Amino acid sequence: MLKAENLFVTFHPGTPIENPVLRGLSLTIPTGQFVSVIGSNGAGKSTFLNAIAGDIMLDRGTVSIDGEDVTHQPAHRRAARVARVFQDPMAGTCEALTIEENMALALSRGQPRDLRFALNDERRDLFREKLAILGLGLESRLTDRIGLLSGGQRQAVSLLMAALQPSRILLLDEHTAALDPKTAAFVLELTARIVQENHLTAMMVTHSMRQALDYGTRTVMLHRGQVVLDVQGEERDQMDVPDLLHMFERTRNETLDEDALLLG
Amino acid sequence: MTLYAFMGAMEIGLIFGLVALGVLISFRVLNFPDLTVDGSFPLGGAVAATFIAHGSNPFLATAAAFLAGGVAGFITGWFNVRLKIMDLLAGILLMTALYSINLRIMGKPNMPLITEPTVFTLALPPILLDSPSGLGKPLLLAAIVLVIKLLLDAFFATRIGLAMRATGANPRMARAQGVATGWLIMAGLALSNALVALAGALFAQSQGGADISMGIGTIVIGLAAVIIGENLLPSRRLIVTTLAVILGAVLYRFFITLALSFDALGLQSQDLNFVTAALVSIVLVLPLIKRRLLPKKASGG
Ligand SMILES: Nc1ncnc2c1ncn2[C@@H]1O[C@H](COP(=O)(O)OP(=O)(O)OP(=O)(O)O)[C@@H](O)[C@H]1O
Ligand SMILES: [Mg+2]
Numbered sequence: 001m002l003k004a005e006n007l008f009v010t011f012h013p014g015t016p017i018e019n020p021v022l023r024g025l026s027l028t029i030p031t032g033q034f035v036s037v038i039g040s041n042g043a044g045k046s047t048f049l050n051a052i053a054g055d056i057m058l059d060r061g062t063v064s065i066d067g068e069d070v071t072h073q074p075a076h077r078r079a080a081r082v083a084r085v086f087q088d089p090m091a092g093t094c095e096a097l098t099i100e101e102n103m104a105l106a107l108s109r110g111q112p113r114d115l116r117f118a119l120n121d122e123r124r125d126l127f128r129e130k131l132a133i134l135g136l137g138l139e140s141r142l143t144d145r146i147g148l149l150s151g152g153q154r155q156a157v158s159l160l161m162a163a164l165q166p167s168r169i170l171l172l173d174e175h176t177a178a179l180d181p182k183t184a185a186f187v188l189e190l191t192a193r194i195v196q197e198n199h200l201t202a203m204m205v206t207h208s209m210r211q212a213l214d215y216g217t218r219t220v221m222l223h224r225g226q227v228v229l230d231v232q233g234e235e236r237d238q239m240d241v242p243d244l245l246h247m248f249e250r251t252r253n254e255t256l257d258e259d260a261l262l263l264g
Numbered sequence: 265m266t267l268y269a270f271m272g273a274m275e276i277g278l279i280f281g282l283v284a285l286g287v288l289i290s291f292r293v294l295n296f297p298d299l300t301v302d303g304s305f306p307l308g309g310a311v312a313a314t315f316i317a318h319g320s321n322p323f324l325a326t327a328a329a330f331l332a333g334g335v336a337g338f339i340t341g342w343f344n345v346r347l348k349i350m351d352l353l354a355g356i357l358l359m360t361a362l363y364s365i366n367l368r369i370m371g372k373p374n375m376p377l378i379t380e381p382t383v384f385t386l387a388l389p390p391i392l393l394d395s396p397s398g399l400g401k402p403l404l405l406a407a408i409v410l411v412i413k414l415l416l417d418a419f420f421a422t423r424i425g426l427a428m429r430a431t432g433a434n435p436r437m438a439r440a441q442g443v444a445t446g447w448l449i450m451a452g453l454a455l456s457n458a459l460v461a462l463a464g465a466l467f468a469q470s471q472g473g474a475d476i477s478m479g480i481g482t483i484v485i486g487l488a489a490v491i492i493g494e495n496l497l498p499s500r501r502l503i504v505t506t507l508a509v510i511l512g513a514v515l516y517r518f519f520i521t522l523a524l525s526f527d528a529l530g531l532q533s534q535d536l537n538f539v540t541a542a543l544v545s546i547v548l549v550l551p552l553i554k555r556r557l558l559p560k561k562a563s564g565g
Contacts, residue, residue, distance in 0.1 A: 079442030109442045118426040
């Protein structure tokens, strides 16, 4: 279970460019639930995921995983339980390292790192087997630098890397945005499968209303650092893309009106 | 160049190969511009010379120097990681502090080693040590440098070594994979400066003593070696680059010896730093010149 309570994050506090990004965001996700997250650019989606992973420290609020308060745990300690795929394909992999070295790094997530060799035949077989699932022909390119792959290929490998070690939470930040439609559809299916097989608590940020409704069992909309819409069950099943778009527009306009009021 | 001068250049070049490996770890692997080196090189010399002058075993003295360098590097890392002091500044602080510490260790500005035993006199049979060609020391040094290169290659292929490389290349990704990047920066800088101090210890033993000013310009020479090596043997593979920077250090030394030995140039040893700067500048702009001079490939490619 993932529980975020009353999260506040402000960038550049006390300066003219002060930017309050998370403003009292709360969300509880039971174990095994797959939540899709939508929201306009700059709504704070990536910041929210960063706060859960420990990449950004909170000004206020608490994050707990399976009942344990991890608010003050650094990212590398949370990594044993939190796996993620970054929005930026460059961010989630080490471009100077080879595909197999990147995967070896991920295979040691949450494990002690010692003086055993990072690569061996057994590990390479595992990587080849996993890469073959993608159907991108990457299984024959283990020793290529990952920087040679296209952004989409790197994202696909990032997803595999996130699933190499068991984790409790999977955070996906627009992980298919850089992929062509066919590969995107495939990677989404793979994502759903990984989440289900490992019984993961997952959050997937997307700008596609279609994906938001098709994947997972709950959809959350963030706006200006707060949850403004939270649907699941029957209510969600009956929703279609236009309904969601409509709601999306409405929250935006509402805040526009608010601004008009404030300014007027 | 006489054979003797050749061997002398080889000897110092190989010692600076260790400095180059240290600089490779900090500047390239960890992406950490560490200037501690100018202090940890004489630290190694001071510790080793003082230990030996007080009658301790040269191997023990050299190991102590290695450890002392490691501590210095670790503190630089700690300043940066825990106290959030900017990387360059952390190195400069340590370098500055080490100047005083080195004086304290030696108790005077220099510590000669003339009659005392050294790792060279202990490890080399007299026939090699005293041979007029001076073949012995370069041979022993080549063996030491080679072993260390291979050990480093092996280390960077281990799980923790790989994590160190990721720490330098993409710290955010490394943390997301559970790598304690702060610790690895400190450990990496410790390793880097331990190697540099080892070089200082060997330098003091091969050149007849330690001197408080022996560290001046170490970082520039180390960087020169790394840059020359990388241009000589460009490769993305660390195994190749570790070899390249050692060759870079040796080549650098040959170039300097050659430049200084040309009477026609009228260069003297005080011009060394200028020659170094000129050499590094030339190597840095070489790729640009090459691109300008070579005919452009057919466009559209
Ligand atoms: N590390 C940072 N330092 C300063 N400002 C930041 C940082 N990260 C994000 N921001 C700012 O926080 C705001 C929210 O950014 P965030 O990346 O969370 O939005 P998002 O909802 O993920 O948007 P998108 O859909 O475009 O990815 C933006 O105004 C952004 O400029
Ligand atoms: Mg984002």
